[in-house]
Amino acid sequence: MTSQCRQHALARAIFAALITTATALPAAAQSVPEEGKTETRDASTLDAVIVTVERREQDLQKYAGTAQVISAEDTRALGINNELRNIQALVPGLSMANQEGNLEIFIRGVGSSNNTELGDPGAAPHINGAYIPRPRGLGGMFYDIERVEINKGPQGTLRGRNALAGTLNIITKRPDLEAFGGYVQAEAGNRDHRGGEFALNMPLGGWAAIRVAGYQVEKDSSFENAGRMQELDPAGIQDEHGARVSFLYQPDDKLSVFAMADMGKEGGTGYPGATVYTAAKAGYLPEDLDLRKIVYRGAQGTLDSTNWGAQTNVSYDFGPVALEYNASYRDVDYRQTNAQSEGILWPDRNIEPVSPANPGGVDYDNYSTQYWMTQSQSYIHELRLSSADDTRLRWTTGLFHFNEDQQVGYLSLVDKGRWYSGTEFTMPKVNGRSSAAFADGTFDVTERLRLKGGLRYTQEEKSRYGIGGNWALGLPGEGGDFSTRLGTPGFEPAFMKRPNFDVSNITSQAEMARFLLQGILAHGRNDTIQQQIGDVPNGGAFGCVDRPDIGGDTVDCPYQSWVQVSGIPAQQFGKSKFNFTDWRVGFEFDVSDDSLLYGLISSGHKAGGFNDTFDPKEIPETFKPESIVAYEIGSKNSFQMLDRTSTFNASGFYYDYSDQVFQDLAVIATNPSTGEATGYSLVNRNVGKSVVYGVELESVLRFPGNVMLNLNALWLDSEIKEGKVADVRSQNYGAGGITSIIDLSGNELPLASKLTFNARLQHTMELPFGTLDWQLLASYRSAYYLTQYNNRDVVFISDTAGTVDYIEGAVEAGFPDRQRARTTVNAGIGLTTLDGHWRVEAWGNNLLDNDISQKALVGSGINVRFLNDPRSYGLRLRYQF
Template identity: 50%
Template sequence: MNRGKLMRAALLVLLSTTAALPAQAQEAGAGDSASDDRDEIIVTANRRAENSQDVSGVVQALGADQLRQDGIAELRQLQVAVPGLSIANQEGNVEIFIRGVGSANNTELGDPGAAPHLNGTYIPRPRGLGLMFYDLDRVEVNKGPQGTLYGRNALAGTLNIITAKPRLGEFSGYAQAEIANRSSYGAEGAINIPLGETFALRAAGYYVNRDYGFKNVSTGAPANELKPAGLEENYAGRLSLLWEPSDRLSISIVGDYGKETGTGYPGANIFSAVVGSGLRPDKLNLKHVVYRGLQGDMENELWGVQGKINYDFGSFGAELTGSYRSVDFYQVNASSDGIDYPGRDLSAVQYDNYSGNFWQTKSKSQIYEARLFANDDQRLRWNLGAFYFNEDQAVGYLALADRGYCCYSATEFTMPDVNGESYAFYADGTYDVADRLRFLAGIRYTEEKKSRYGIGGNWALTLGGENFDCCFATRVGTEGFRPALLDRPNFDVSNITTPQGMAQFLIEGIKTPGLRDTLIDQIGAIANGTNPNGTCIDRPDIDNGFVNCPALNPSNTNGGFSYANLTIPGQQSGSSKFNFIDWRFGLEYDLSDNNMLYAKVSTGHKSGGFNDSFNGSPIPETFSPEKLLVYEVGTRNSFDFFGRRAVVNLTGFYYDYSNQVFQDLTCINLDSTQTPPVCNGYSLVNRNIGASRIFGAEAEMRFKLPGNFGLDINAAYLDTKVTRGTVADARAQDFGAGGNSPLISLVGNRLPLASKMNISARLSQWFDAGPGRLDWQVLLNYRSSYFLSQFNEDDIVFLDGTRQSALAAGFPDRQKGYATLNLGIGYTIDNFRLEAWASNFLNEEVSQKALVGSSLNIRFLNDARSYGLRVRVNF
């Protein structure tokens, strides 16, 4: 039995066992949050457990019950409850933005801009982060730079997933099952077992089978049988151990395993639909996709171990943590010919087209941290720590073109050896100057180095016909094709200069040939040395209509092409080293026991990274860290309202964002033999050419009202503006001029994904009904319009001076404002609970991320409306 089947079997045994156990104790954290009378929300923003009202800054925490009742079943849905938060998933990369700050570069070339954590430990590659979204204690979102205490890549803030911990002396657990629309279903359970007075074990499992609502509208066979993107079958398990042999010593170990499978993460190219219909995206159905060629396929296997030792020396404590994580991701993008639109003739689509993209990522990371800290009863509550991080990656990417007119070209970037290493030292403290006045300060020094080695560039074949006519097409990627990527036998191309060597290298890039591929048949004779011009094949699907195989003659006795020009990827290698210092200073003043004012200044950095390079190109090998300087003032207040505790918190902030990275087109093939030199090719690169400013305000209000009503309101206002940045406009790329593009200034534009207004309001109530308790809640989120790219839908001015609107050119990138509504109702009798829920009840179709380039406007969308029933048993 393979590991996946074993995990599924173990999960089913766990769930069936927990469901059958008697109700002995109420599972803490699994009850009815609508009736919860606790005033405190505990957070760990300052690396110690505190009431959120005692923290200077904005940190939102959502408990497991609240998430479940809000209809937040997966990571991306967090943004409906946390204003200013944006989460998208592009081909498995989870991209987190907070207050308009983040990073879309989460491949080996870069790092996240908002740092994800699991139980306080940094997660370097957030692929599959949603697999950890079960048996939770809470999720914390820290807004603003957390460079001092959380360090690495906490430029925008942190997202910390905190799992449920074992409980000493308690036998408890829960089991739940749910069904939902679109044939979705899932199960989850946990069991807490005490093993003596000082040791406890907690085992948890999770399974879900769901569909994100994409539809295949292809009419031609066999494409109409393809499964759409967004189908998922995921399962995971976690084992947590806790040993507390004394009041001073605590040791915990958490091990987890998870696997994602399905048809890949949803994305749809809307370019042709916008050009063909003249309609804005909000007037089109972005989930009606014209699939063809490759079947989307995704498999992501993750596992990890975390350990923590905590010892209390009396006036201070010590903590040692270590973590090892492994990610093994593979995806075949679901290939499409765009989306359907009014007036489109789907019967005219070339469904026999296997152009597509393949992704492979392997990551193994180790993180260690040693921390000394003063206990909370000290006048100076300090932290001293050292942090070490090491990650080894191996990544592969192959983009195939099919059914081309001639001159075959594909693109491969495969890096078998990518290493990142970082260490840091930090000190942070809060000092009680007087009974009501506190001073806080912190500093952190970080040093990083990165290196990578591999190949990158084009596969290219130019194969001549009769009379040296240009030229025959090549097919690669048809049914059954799989690329070699990281399984290539060789990545050293420095000495490959002959056509035979190039042909061998291209063929080595194929692990399994496609059923109707022609590349090996065409150049195999070059690779084995039997014919330097290969083997000419004249087949209808590779014939452009006027090119014929050369007739056999004395100069062409073996049926080869009249000429065969081959191009292979070039060598990619490089290293970089960065260091930076983060710091924070601030004051906190208590107006009373329930009212606090604060002001602070803090910084954060995001790591630098690499650019793909090409032989002889002037592309900069690396880009430098980004920096954020933030000024923040606020007040946190709690008071009696209708005889009940209420909370009103206000915060204002100003961001100075410098050394900002924007994507820019840069020459990759400069012909210096001409005067003046002429560029014959361009590529997108990352450059530190930008700066922005952000100011805004946030409000958090929590009220408990008569009649057991509760009202929570969170609101964020953002005003973002680019203050420096000029780039080449990738939307106007002119391939007649070698791929050159006009320059465009981004000054005055808003940052992508930054809504000016974002409000989340939750109304809830509970009351006794018969033998149990009924509760309901409504979560409404409004988000004003935002842009999906740095271009802000500016007009396009082409190289010849002509002007076109972004809409007419196929590049609208403004997501209009929208409201989402989540609903929940539940009934609890003793340890049994029945819930009904609905997410995105209004069925808003929202673009959460866009890729914009020449003839490319790919949207990654939110989940369609989902609703279902859930049964839960606590014991």
């Protein structure tokens, strides 16, 4: 059977199952609850879950699409409230990882790992519906919330920008116009976890209210320093706090004004990764080792991040139409110094200090590391008009405008570098704009049949100016092993404090030396670069340094005549401009009052961008937006079981993913005499095409005795149909750094497990002294690949003709990228006193203590894993007033 026939057969089977479900269930759902019966957790009807997925408040069971809502109470009870990415345990198809503070969101295998200024997220994060362009510090917003909404599938018409995979929307608690109150909360747990949270709601005369909230949490790292420099703290130590103030003015049922300002601060030792490359080369699989034992040496990891913003929503109901204006501002200032390590520890590994007697040891006095800086200031304005809810045609139309200014800095230094000492990308001016007009509507054809449609036209513009490329020095003496110390304690990069970003006319040794020195705001205490090139800007000679820590008596002074500053970052400038149209069409059919059948075809785009600027003509200046057209058919049903209302929902979907961006490796410099490649750069190219399809099932079952069971299952299949790129794993430096070409066709998309299953059991019981409730969550996720290479063999070539030098398996070459199937278990139990004021909770997260790789960063000699949270548990005391 061909792939196309398989897809058609799957579609027919899904449609038949949905029709059967939709027509069979209502017969058992005709019993009506007794009039006036109170809707408690033991009631015969489910409490309506209200969402704003379609920019209107509606019952989740009436929403024609696939979405999930996670309440604040559930996240708190399961120990998820201190780490936003842990909600993926509750949502099949959702993957969240944190790399260098950037929260990467994938939904059903679709997302983006391009978190530089060149790219954008593929799943759109929001807070109270306001788009967040740089998902850094989202964890600092995860307190005093109402719920989190996760919408699956492209949302191009209603949510717009970069909602290719779907959206994640954090809804905060709004001020209450009537009740004075709030809460104070304290918690403690393992890893020296200490935290607190509070909220205070203050009505102002019945027509306005203010709500103030804040939190703080401190927690030790889940990583262990297994190296000899025990004074170094491991990456991952958390020190976070934040505050939020909200204001609501609502003098009548027509006018509503909401405003909010928030601030979050993150400190600690930065977001950790575990380098598994050397362990794999030594013959060990990552799953057979403790990935949290890291051989730290050199630079101490540090994090300093501030994220603050303000938003407002003004709406007025004129009767036939309502007018709404939304505005938001967000400012991100993120700075991190990566903790430097020699990878993870494996049995019998030699981690003694390097010496003449121990040449295979670890060079602890080495401060090679990376410095990151992201500053972003973004503004969003949206004006919407919408019809009343009681009309036959319900419509929404509006205008959207987004503007973001960024300043970006990245510096990678190689301490004790020979011939090469760093790579810098510093962009003082990066701008992105997006403007859109949209309209969406639902028309009642009959009392049971409704047609839906939407259209959105978007214009995107991006530009940047700055520098990017290598700091290259040729300073070794004959026989010397090392040449330059750079980045030792006290070193600080200049980044935006550089006096000059114009390198277009810099050609002399003096000018290049001056430019490199201007990139250093403060020299490290053991740095030598000032001594070595400090006199060159004024026409002086290169200084020769002969010290034990850079080779000692193996360095011959004075230097030979060929010493030089051989390279500085190149001028970077780029512009891109694209426009595209998103649309959706669909239907809703009420098979009965308790059963909805729907079908939907929708599109979504992720913004395009531009590549680093270099001379070679084969590097495209821009890359186009990615796009998805999604087909979905589903059924939502409520029915009576054991005299209680339960639900069963099912959907089948198919994605056509085109213009997919894969990163390629391009030659940017060659030796003029030999033609041998001497420089490379990663390039974004629209060379991919993929399909994603699957079935998702969800059920909420209620039993006597206040017992509730939530079941969620997702079967997902993905396949890359097109995509030829340079295999960055295969860079052969013995042959000038050349790489082989790999055809990714037939591979699965990264992070796309074939089967995900969640079961959550909840129970509430009344006791003489209060209410006891508990819940248990078990989440199974089948194996998945972490990169697009799918553990394929690595082919090393020796020339541009593609002559095979040798072939290694992915594991033997140091690049295993498959995560085994895992089950995680969370649990929580709480007791609320009879008066409702006091509550004590205990929680456990990842109780089986499974280490799960949530992302891999792979390159030449690089295989870094970013992991889940290990087992955590604790107690919480909350006073509600």
